[in-house]
Amino acid sequence: MQESIRRRKTLVLAICCMSLLLVSLDVTALNVALPSMRREFGASVAGMQWTIDAYTLVLASLLILAGSTADRIGRRRVFTAGLVLFTAGSLLCSLAPGLGWLVGFRAVQAVGGSMLNPVAMSIITNTFTEPRERARAIGAWSAVAGLSMAAGPLIGGLLVDSVGWRAVFWVNLPVGLAALGLTRRYVPESRAERPRRPDPVGQLLVIAALGGVTYAIIEAPAAGADSPAVLGCACLAAASLAALVPYELRRADPLIDPRFFRSAPFSGATVIAVCAFAALSGFLFLNTLYLQEVRGLDALGAGLWMLPMAALAFLCAPLSGRLVAARGPRLPLLLAGTAMAASGLLFAAFSAEASNPLLFTGYALFGLGFGLVNAPITNTAVSGMPRSQAGVAAAIASTSRQTGGTLGVAVIGAVLAAGTAGGGGAPVLDGGAEFVAAARPAWWIITACGALVLTVGAATSGRWARGTAVRTARRLERACADPSPAGVPPQA
Incomplete structure (x- = not known):
């Protein structure tokens, strides 16, 4: 009996990880394809930013709604709808006749994606109820994010060079269909005992x-x-x-519950998620353009150069999950912030682009930091929250990630465009020295994001912070047991 339950839990975790792989692989593989898309559509820096941000913007906007809707009408039902819509959106993206169509279809894809990650995390939280078991499951979940970083640039590079950038979206079709069939068979339906009303x-x-x-x-x-x-x-x-x-x-049932942020670890995880994913999206955006537009590499060559970053992210993610399970989130957060800040500093202060050893070191440090940061973000966001609020808590964490990704591409791209002679409407830089000079302020921003991960992680993972989390959890449990009437603000 116990073996059967364990096997079913493993299958549920695998299905949820497939959905994360879909969403994450799409982003990392697409970054490598940006120069090919730019050449086909004659796009500017801003046009390339929108191919990324149309997706992350819609995703960030709808994640909390998807999480609360899943708590209310059924997590498997919403998860299934998300798989259908994401797969259909991927097919439409592969057929896009122009940049405007691609941006629109990316938004369709994002509507489906918004129903996947937070709902999958809610399913994991309700399936793995024991804290250590849950931490290990989240570590495996985070490892898939690392796997997408490792596989995304390579798969994207192979597809772009052999078939074309449209093939990047074709990869989602068989994975999406397989996840859909497995979800209908193995994932149990679940709902919150007291779901939140729409807002x-x-x-x-x-x-x-x-x-x-x-x-x-x-x-x-x-x-x-x-x-x-x-x-x-x-x-x-x-x-x-x-x-x-x-x-x-x-509101008694707000879209974003302000009570969650009375927990210092939860608030810290939100800020860390924004900073870490802003740094990641900006890092990928800058390096994809540099390797292909300045160094003249093809898409596969660019993917191979970023392999040290991706490989370390993949290897460190499960290690981070085990560290969180054994010692809590503090150590992986401190290590992550230090590594990410050091990576950004190599580019900002020492022009790592000009030296292959420094470039390799910068990629490795960033992969190390990003691999360590994801598990403590997720674990801190859902730990201590009532199971009935798991979907909303996970959705806020996911929203923070996607908001960071959106702002990272927007800010880093704008800084890069402002440093070019032609501004945002001109093609991407062709001169190496000009690119390095224009990108330096962007690298200082990425360095600052890493420093914030370090300082906020240190401030929100100590004894005082854990005390605020315990008090917040008690208040939320009381509120779930004795909810305030509609329209009456909840009391502290």
């Missing part, structure tokens, strides 16, 4: 805030920071964010 106003405010700030950052180098469209979007984002916080505080 359409909060959802619209989140979309307006993220969309407005992303558009303003990406388009500012080409249109000018004082253009009406850029200023209007910036003001929309600021107003939406200013309205979101007081509005959510008044």
Whole structure:
């Protein structure tokens, strides 16, 4: 009996990891394909940013809604719908006749993707209930993210060089269909005992805030920071964010529950996720362009150069999960922040692009740091939360990751575009010295992101921080047992 239960849990974990592989592989493989897409469509720096950010922006905007909806109507049902929509969106992306169509189809893909990762994490949390068992499962989950970094550039490079960039999306079709069949057979249905009510106003405010700030950052180098469209979007984002916080505080069932952030580890995990994934997306964006546009490598050659980063991320992810299970999140967070900051510093202060040994070291350090950071983020986000709120807690962590990815591409791309002679509307740089000079401020931003992972990780993983997590968990358990009536703000 116990063996049967263990086997079924392993199958459920494998299915959830397949969904993560789908979403993560798509991002890492697509980065290698960016120069080929640019040449076919005649795209600018901003156009390439939108092929990435159209996906991450929609994903970040809808993750919390997907998590709460899954808690309410059934996690397997939402997970299945996500697999269908993501697979269909991948097919549409492979057929896109132009850049605008590709950006639109990427958004369709993201709607499906928003139903996968947070719901899969909720399924894992409800399947693996013992803390050490859950930490090991999350370590395996994080290892898949590392695997996508290892396999993505290589698979993307092989496909781009042999078939073309459209083949990057074809990979999702057999994996998506296999995951769909296995989900219908092996994943049990589950719901929250007291699901949260929909919050359409909060959802619209989140979309307006993220969309407005992303558009303003990406388009500012080409249109000018004082253009009406850029200023209007910036003001929309600021107003939406200013309205979101007081509005959510008044709701009994907010889209983003402010009570979660009374836990210092949860708040720290949110900030760390934004910083780590902003650094990752900016790192991949810069290096893909440098290796192919400046060094003149083909897509496969670029993928091979990034292999040290990907391999270390893959190897360190399960190690990080075991460290979290045995000693807590503090050590992997400190190591991760140090390695990521050191990697960024090699490029920012020592022009690592100009030296093959330094370039290799920079890639290896970043892979080490990113491999260690994912497991403590996920474990901290869901640990201590009531199981009925697992979907929402996991969705907030996933939203933080995707928000970081969106802002990383937007900010790093805008800094790079502003450093070129032609701005955001010009083709990517052709001169190595010009690229290094234009990218240096971007590398300082990536260094700062690593430093924030280190300092926030240290501040939110000590005894005081753990005390806030225990008190928050007790309040949430009481709130779940005796929920406030609709429209009445929850009490501390």
